[in-house]
Amino acid sequence: MSNSPSDYTPRPMSNRTTYALGALALVLIALIVVFAYRWGGGQEAEVRNDGYGPVRNAAVTAALQSDGGVRLGRPDAPKTIEVYEDPMCPACGHLETLYGQELAQKLDEGKLAIRYRFVNFLDPKSSSGDYSTRAIAALQCVAETGSGVTYSKFHDTIFTTRQPDEGSELTDDELLTIATESGATEPARTCISEGARIAEVKNQAPGTLEDLKAALDGDAATPSVFDVATKIDVNEPDWVQQLAP
Known part of the structure; x- marks a missing residue:
């Protein structure tokens, strides 16, 4: 087996590709955070019928x-x-x-x-x-x-x-x-x-x-x-x- 270095030299990644991959990564991270927040119960729930108060009917x-x-x-x-x-x-x-x-x-x-x-x-x-x-x-x-x-x-x-x-x-x-x-x-x-x-x-x-x-x-x-x-x-x-x- 030859130990000589390879003649292949990878082409440098363009700035456009780097930015696109970075943006995609940020979108994926944001989606993961949103889903984790929702499924983990972190989503702020609404107080139902706010302002009604406790029971008011004497028949109860x-x-x-x-x-x-x-x-x-x-x-x-x-x-x-x-x-x-x-x-x-x-x-x-x-x-x-x-x-x-x-x-x-x-x-x-x-x-x-x-x-x-x-x-x-x-x-x-x-x-x-x-x-x-x-x-x-x-x-x-x-x-x-x-x-x-x-x-x-x-x-x-x-x-x-x-x-x-x-x-x-x-x-x-x-x-x-x-x-x-x-x-x-x-x-x-x-x-x-x-x-x-x-x-x-x-x-x-x-x-x-x-x-x-x-x-x-x-x-x-x-x-x-x-x-x-x-x-x-x-x-x-x-x-x-x-x-x-």
């Missing part, structure tokens, strides 16, 4: 159920969905911020009811180690008195504008203040201040977590929304409208 009731769930809606609502949430869950707060007002209007119109199922597996993310449990207990205290308007205001506030960051929390006094501002009656306020439902929540939450795992084939992710046994894709912007036209 709140009912505390034996397993710790809370049904919110008019008694004759034709469809009930289940929403699994943890009060410390940032994604749950995001869901409520984006779709809570649209859901509130559907509740007011009697097209939909919601059964909230609460889990407390994010307790360790709070500074006290039990915020999720205390917040769920407060939600139950407010629901127990039956007012859907009051419950909706309280739920909306502690999941959106007043939801604590991980590593912090709302104190019992702060939960009580928010409940009072939402219209909670004296029995509800006493229930919160005395922590009357905390032990019950601790007993109920493991069962709710097992229900969530069973519905998700062993996973435990919040928020999770179900129409009977069908999991709803809440990344689809029109999911509320599709459930209750």
